[in-house]
Amino acid sequence: MAAARDLKATEMGGAESGDDAVELAKRHLIQPWPFAGSVGAEARALIGEGDGIYITDSTGKRLIDGPAGMWCVNVGHRREELAKVMYDQAIALSYNTPWYTMNAPSAELAKRIAGHAPGDLSHVFYTTGGSSAVETALRFMQFYNNVRGRPEKKLILSRGGAYHGSTYLSASLNGRPRDRDWMDGADELVIKLSSPDPFRRPRGMGLTAFTDFLVDQFRDTIARVGAERIGAFVGEPVQASGGVVVPPDGYLKRIREICRDNDILYVSDEVVTAFGRLGHVFASGDVFGIDPDMITFAKGVTSGYFPLGGVIISERLLEELRRSNHPDAMFGHGLTYTSHPVGCAVALKNLDLLEGGVLAHTQAVAPYFQTQLKTLEELPLVGEVRGMGLMGCVECVADRENKNPLQLDKDVGKRIDAHCHELGLLVRPLINMCVMSPPLIITREQIDDMVGILREGISRTMDDLRKEGVWRG
Numbered sequence: 001m002a003a004a005r006d007l008k009a010t011e012m013g014g015a016e017s018g019d020d021a022v023e024l025a026k027r028h029l030i031q032p033w034p035f036a037g038s039v040g041a042e043a044r045a046l047i048g049e050g051d052g053i054y055i056t057d058s059t060g061k062r063l064i065d066g067p068a069g070m071w072c073v074n075v076g077h078r079r080e081e082l083a084k085v086m087y088d089q090a091i092a093l094s095y096n097t098p099w100y101t102m103n104a105p106s107a108e109l110a111k112r113i114a115g116h117a118p119g120d121l122s123h124v125f126y127t128t129g130g131s132s133a134v135e136t137a138l139r140f141m142q143f144y145n146n147v148r149g150r151p152e153k154k155l156i157l158s159r160g161g162a163y164h165g166s167t168y169l170s171a172s173l174n175g176r177p178r179d180r181d182w183m184d185g186a187d188e189l190v191i192k193l194s195s196p197d198p199f200r201r202p203r204g205m206g207l208t209a210f211t212d213f214l215v216d217q218f219r220d221t222i223a224r225v226g227a228e229r230i231g232a233f234v235g236e237p238v239q240a241s242g243g244v245v246v247p248p249d250g251y252l253k254r255i256r257e258i259c260r261d262n263d264i265l266y267v268s269d270e271v272v273t274a275f276g277r278l279g280h281v282f283a284s285g286d287v288f289g290i291d292p293d294m295i296t297f298a299k300g301v302t303s304g305y306f307p308l309g310g311v312i313i314s315e316r317l318l319e320e321l322r323r324s325n326h327p328d329a330m331f332g333h334g335l336t337y338t339s340h341p342v343g344c345a346v347a348l349k350n351l352d353l354l355e356g357g358v359l360a361h362t363q364a365v366a367p368y369f370q371t372q373l374k375t376l377e378e379l380p381l382v383g384e385v386r387g388m389g390l391m392g393c394v395e396c397v398a399d400r401e402n403k404n405p406l407q408l409d410k411d412v413g414k415r416i417d418a419h420c421h422e423l424g425l426l427v428r429p430l431i432n433m434c435v436m437s438p439p440l441i442i443t444r445e446q447i448d449d450m451v452g453i454l455r456e457g458i459s460r461t462m463d464d465l466r467k468e469g470v471w472r473g
């Protein structure tokens, strides 16, 4: 552990003397996903440094970065190669307008990304992150159907438990509990289907029957609404922020086939699963055997060192547009930072690191990570531990028979997080769940540390709940 030291705001990047970052944040910063009662008046754990799989908070406490930032710091913190390439690119060319000009790193990166993508996904449109990638895919679907003379074919199929972003249209697809309680959305454009969550499948239903149920629901919805009105299905291969929901075997392939049969574009949202999280650059083809019409990506593409995302689009769709009767129809969509040279340069170096060993390492340690995490099912508060690759989730329940989440003043995930923070691990609390997605460079020994802390954090939480008389496990 690093010696405790007080990281003053000035060391954190030059806040006014006398005022530390915590005070400044409370007075001037709006954090993401705030509650009305504390909006603009809240400080969060102040992080000063990162190194490998660790981050250091303002008290000097070193923590394992359990969520790798937000599923993004895939090759780990403090990679000098990445910092240097960003510096070099910014000195060579910090920005160019993508409206009338282009840069070499974006073209080179597009070629390399296409080389890893399944099927005929050949072209990349870059965005600033995941929400704008999903937004771009959906606006492309609308444009594509307008040009093809099918302006009615615009509805979007999404699922419970999904998370696709925080822009208006992408957020309209979100299906996690609480996300939309106080927020508007383009609900008239979206149809929500069941989450493919095997843990929450109807009581008494086997896995095969559950898969059939999901597939039948998908097919019946198309029959009821009409394929001529549905433009796209958007789905994460593994629902990440919904609690690492790994779908049942064969489900994604069957959904893909139904989309193909009904001329519905399949958009695979790989904002989390791409760039190594499941041991491959893309999981759609290499892990799940599907070839979507579009794949969205972000986060791990730069290991979080620069905000970048994108959509990879099928050659077939582009060819159809090029041959359409409307060569003058314009896809009126583009962001100032589309194809940003610094983002693309760092993504190229990040891809070198992934191809040069990080993917192989992930494949090697992932089974150990899953086995060790699974041992937490010994704890009576834990209903299920599940995961894939280097994604994992511990779901807590009041009792295993009914799988009820605990109704508490403070979510059980937050309670576990507080104990783990004390013990040296940052976890991502999600209501009654804790999600883990460490940097991909994590070693077996570090996995042992992580799981050991999590076990102790959950045990302390169980003691608290017993003492408070709110749980009797």
Ligand SMILES: Cc1ncc(COP(=O)(O)O)c(C=O)c1O
Binding pocket: 070, 128, 129, 130, 131, 132, 134, 163, 164, 165, 166, 236, 240, 241, 269, 270, 271, 272, 298, 299, 309
């Ligand atoms: C699957 C998925 N899609 C889209 C997004 C939105 O990405 P961003 O926050 O970069 O806009 C996220 C963010 O967590 C995500 O997990």
